[in-house]
Amino acid sequence: MQNDSSGAARGLLSSAFDRRLWGHALKSGVPASLVDAHGILGLERGEQLAFETVMCDGDPVTELFGDGGYPVLSNGASSIIRIFDDEGDYVVASWATNQPGVFHVSGSVPTSDRRWGKVNRAISAAPEVMRCFLNEDKFRELARRLDSIGRPEVVRMAAWRQSDSSSLNRGWPAKVDSYRYTPDDVFDLAAMEGASVRSLTVTIGTFLHCHLRRTSGATFYSGQFLAFATNILDAFAYYSAERLELLSNRQRVVDEPLGLPLTMHLPEQVFETASDTDRLRRLMEDAPSVSVAVLHDNPYLHLMIADHADGSTFDVVVTSSDAVDIYPSFRSSATSLARLVQRIGEHFSAEEIAEAAPRQRVSLDDLVGA
Incomplete structure (x- = not known):
């Protein structure tokens, strides 16, 4: 007989927001949109919502948890799924x-919760679900x-320093006589300090308190949800759609010239020695x-990558020393390229991740110095 003590919370939704959302969807259907859901259900004091903006051809919920036997409710465009867990069921x-192929995956469990970690791992593992690591200028x-x-x-910043592979975390307490940064x-x-910002916790008086992540993720803690959705979530969706367009239809075509590669511009001279480029190979x-x-590995590095998830090659x-070029081959999907x-x-x-600039053709006169 199974020990019921470990599953005492199973079968009960652990958050009040999830109970309201699931109950409304059972009775009246899944709300038409995220903003509609908030308008109908609201957020009570202390409730928060975590978001991951992803790119996916189909329904992310099905891609992430479709084989788990969990109940799913859908309105044809948006879906919710109830995940069973011994610490309490939760809804994803x-x-x-408004951007085709772009979705906000959301939940009311904290991002530090083990259960949200399960969501993050599912996103990372799902071949058809893609995150968008924003260009630094886009994040700013x-x-x-x-x-x-x-x-x-x-309120708090988390950054990464590439030169010594160290994290840089800073916090700034509230001050009576001056503003924070x-x-x-x-x-x-x-x-x-030679670091790139990975996340920010930001407050705007009583108007908004939220957390922003460069991987196109955010957490809404309190304040004006509509302003948050319009200014942050809509922007994440737009940037993700831009990235999806950049990565789509880049495979080589028979009897056509080789297209321009994607170039990943790095913040500093990372690849100065053979051991530096070896980091990329091991990655x-x-x-x-x-x-x-x-x-080839000396003096330059040339790798051929085969993704067995869908057969893509690059x-x-x-x-x-400060860039990586990626050339898609004859079979190269946007999803595989996004993971890479x-x-x-x-x-x-x-x-920055961008299409490489066309190289100027060199004439014979240029070569001989005429």
């Missing part, structure tokens, strides 16, 4: 956005959008469902 939602631009609500103050101030402070070899062939080339750039971008704190 995927809300369609997103934080600036808070200016339309009021003067944002940074703005997001722009904090980005500048991090840059002075690729440690990726799940991936095999790596080293075609050439990854390092010819300068996400892994490299997060590990090396890429400042």
